[in-house]
Amino acid sequence: MMNSEVKKTDFTAKELRDFGLIMAGMLILMFGLVLPWLFSFSTPYWPFIAAFGFVVAALLKPLILAPVNRVWLKISDVLGWVNTRLVMGIMFFLLIVPIGLLVRVFKKDPLNNQWSETDESYRIVTKNRNKDHLEKPF
Numbered sequence: 636m637m638n639s640e641v642k643k644t645d646f647t648a649k650e651l652r653d654f655g656l657i658m659a660g661m662l663i664l665m666f667g668l669v670l671p672w673l674f675s676f677s678t679p680y681w682p683f684i685a686a687f688g689f690v691v692a693a694l695l696k697p698l699i700l701a702p703v704n705r706v707w708l709k710i711s712d713v714l715g716w717v718n719t720r721l722v723m724g725i726m727f728f729l730l731i732v733p734i735g736l737l738v739r740v741f742k743k744d745p746l747n748n749q750w751s752e753t754d755e756s757y758r759i760v761t762k763n764r765n766k767d768h769l770e771k772p773f
Contacts (some may be wrong), residue, residue: 646701648697649697651693651697651698651700651704654704654707655690655692655693656690658686659686659687660686662682662685662686663682665682667679667682667683667686747759
């Protein structure tokens with residue numbers, strides 16, 4: 636399914652500390668503030684408790700967060716794989732397919748590759764230029 640799996644097994648204390656602090660901040664921001672505000676729910680307590688746990692672990696013993704970080708990286712790898720295909724599929728069907736259909740409906744040939752029996756090749760002969768045209772290219 637995925638080509639790039641999480642191969643890094645050992646994390647530095649700084650990486651794990653950063654991971655713990657970022658997770659704490661995002662838990663509070665997303666689940667403690669933004670989602671309750673968007674859906675008019677009361678503010679839950681669990682994001683603040685979980686964030687406190689992440690902060691304490693990140694500051695006191697960041698190596699405790701290594702398994703959590705490994706699991707989170709695997710989840711993000713799967714999400715990246717799915718999102719890439721989803722976004723590219725949506726872009727293809729909303730952008731490329733309509734352009735192709737319009738080109739076919741209006742019978743345009745933007746690449747000039749219509750073959751004619753009188754033509755010997757697809758080559759377009761260019762005009763010969765003198766040497767002066769390279770002196771001031773812009």
